[in-house]
């Protein structure tokens with residue numbers, strides 16, 4: 261049995277109180293929401309915070325509002341993934357998000373796991389998400405734990421552990437905005453800009469900043485969207501590669517011409533990968549044109565290069581991106 265390190269727990273009831281607790285107990289305080297990511301990491305002694313600031317009683321994080329004037333759905337960071345997967349507005353407007361939330365782990369975990377925790381899920385790597393004893397056996401850890409070297413890219417100086425959230429690629433593909441509360445007040449930025457390519461610190465959250473909500477623009481034209489998750493088992497498994505797809509279509513044209521496209525891959529490095537130049541390749545084509553699936557899947561394959569940071573052969577995972585993207589688009593036509 262793995263034991264937890266010793267820590268205190270604080271249970272604020274407002275965001276302002278939570279921000280204050282984080283600030284006053286810096287740098288030894290961490291946030292905990294559902295605890296389904298941070299508690300296993302603490303059991304592996306990847307961190308030893310003196311204080312966990314629980315967001316479980318912060319009611320303002322549990323809102324879900326459809327703002328028709330602003331044309332957005334606002335999802336509080338404290339909603340559970342089960343609630344998101346089942347919510348009628350999420351299912352109606354953002355079926356790819358309902359799907360990705362419903363594919364996380366297993367029902368028991370989805371009943372605890374929150375959206376905020378999923379966005380801020382720590383990066384994962386086969387060399388670090390292990391017990392302390394295991395890590396000691398490979399020469400004393402790595403850059404992200406107790407060591408000085410990266411076992412994935414031994415010549416590199418940066419950790420390339422993988423961003424393994426199921427929902428982040430989907431939310432980026434849907435053009436989501438993240439709303440943050442911190443010591444300097446509130447700010448919002450495109451979710452795509454929240455991440456950067458460093459597995460040790462892969463978000464741009466400032467010290468003491470809390471994810472309060474995610475807002476997603478409501479679709480204004482016909483849309484096809486989907487989420488592909490490849491993992492070994494169909495349950496209780498993190499994705500080993502993932503792809504989120506969104507195609508907006510011209511409502512006035514009988515051939516359903518593509519007006520906008522977004523394809524975002526996960527589990528490559530610490531930052532989700534947005535596939536480039538798809539606008540030039542497929543905007544204006546009919547979504548029913550069989551070449552669209554071919555073009556998009558080849559672009560995803562050529563731009564996405566998995567690393568040996570999570571289990572399974574990177575070349576095989578790369579091939580899965582191509583095959584599953586092509587099949588998913590063909591199935592949406």
Ligand SMILES: Cc1cc2nc3c(=O)[nH]c(=O)nc-3n(C[C@H](O)[C@H](O)[C@H](O)COP(=O)(O)OP(=O)(O)OC[C@H]3O[C@@H](n4cnc5c(N)ncnc54)[C@H](O)[C@@H]3O)c2cc1C
Pocket residue numbers: 290291292293294295296297298299300315337338341363364365366369372373374375376377378379380381382424425426427469470471472496497498499
């Ligand atoms: C067996 C198992 C299988 C899993 N499978 C998957 C999977 O398939 N897909 C997947 O995406 N995840 C998976 N997970 C990981 C985890 O369950 C989810 O990512 C979950 O959504 C994390 O949410 P949480 O509320 O439990 O986060 P917590 O564990 O409470 O927190 C996670 C991290 O986010 C920070 N945090 C929490 N809330 C906030 C906030 N509001 N603002 C800023 N930072 C915050 C915490 O400090 C911590 O660093 C799995 C976990 C387990 C144990």
Ligand code: SF4
Pocket residue numbers: 384385386387388402403404405409410411412413418419420421459569
């Ligand atoms: S990518 Fe390298 S530094 Fe990062 S966790 Fe894995 S082995 Fe460690």
